[in-house]
Amino acid sequence: MSETTNRPYHHGDLRHALIDTALAMLAADQNWTFTLREVARRTGVSHAAPYKHFRDKEALLRELARIGFVQLGQSMAQAMSADTFSVREKFVAAAQACIDFAIHNPGLYRLMFSSDADKTIDSQLHDAAMNTFGLLLRLLEEGQRDGSFRPIAMSAQAAASWAQVHGLAMLAINHQLLEEKVGVAPIPAALEVLLDGMCCGVSNQQKP
Amino acid sequence: MSETTNRPYHHGDLRHALIDTALAMLAADQNWTFTLREVARRTGVSHAAPYKHFRDKEALLRELARIGFVQLGQSMAQAMSADTFSVREKFVAAAQACIDFAIHNPGLYRLMFSSDADKTIDSQLHDAAMNTFGLLLRLLEEGQRDGSFRPIAMSAQAAASWAQVHGLAMLAINHQLLEEKVGVAPIPAALEVLLDGMCCGVSNQQKP
DNA sequence: GCTCCATGTTTACAGGAGAAACTTATACAG
């Protein structure tokens, strides 16, 4: 049995090489002009070689998106791993980690959330996305259990949190969080507003 | 002086015809496969004709986005025009109008918010977007003046509201508000959570 | 060593963006 299930013969490991090149291109080019031929060119193979590893361009993009969800999950998990944090602090840390991920990798983030309807068909991609989403759900559970968050329908809090973070991320990477519109530090400020609606008891008012 | 500044000679009004065709294509095709040549074809002119009216494809797209912001502004303004509504009700109505707009015209909505950095260079587009954003600011002002909304930095509430609505819209049109994740009516539920954080006094708890 | 087949390459084709050269018809001057 070979070392990995997908090890090409000639190149050594073209599949992974293509993925690495593509991820690097996504991270470098803000312009989101992603061509399969360019990926092949930079990997040093002919423009038709990728088709031996991915059915079409979309298949590669879906794999990139899947990896993106795994990476995002890792970033968020690490951000909220400190046990000394309160749930509220963990929430802010995870949200900020997600938005930072988007800002540092806008092409990949856009790709992850630009589904073509058939995303649900790719079960691996779907699973990766659900796993990352699960981090949020578990945090909300923890918050409701220890009384930090209000005991309302968790799906409502999940929808609100997710939309808030995703909205901030999308606006940030599209350079639409201009100071003239939303002030100097819109992201922490917006998260505080949301948390005031989710948290119990003392509504942690904005700092002066 | 001619009736309008941009009246073509041969076709009659090719510029507007192209815009109309393009808007119709955006509304019809969920797939977001927008080619200039297809626009020309459906308008009944050669594929090079559009270049007499738009410098390039992006120029047409920017104009479509500008029109989109005007339309969105109209929808939102109409939704919150009823004087009998409370500020909170107006907020929900405007937010729902925005999300409905996105759902009914996902291609156009995506286009409006997929800036290519040079969006700020197009002053007409920028102005249109700022005008629509101004509706939100005025609503927040009204809410703070009459004591409905907490008297915190308005830019924070603006960022939170905008991100929430935009996030819900983006998730909705990408079919990512799956019931398994966020329940059956995630949009009103998420808006209520946010409003609980923005409103003063009685925190309008979730309905049972 | 010989053969098979996964992994490559070359070639080909349809279609898009956009530039350049050419054509047409309208507005306006005289």
Place this chain on the structure above:
DNA sequence: CTGTATAAGTTTCTCCTGTAAACATGGAGC
């Protein structure tokens, strides 16, 4: 009313992309 400049539209061309098909190659297993 005629001639002409020019806006508006067409044809043609180049370069690019995605993708299919035919061909080449080299390592795996007999």
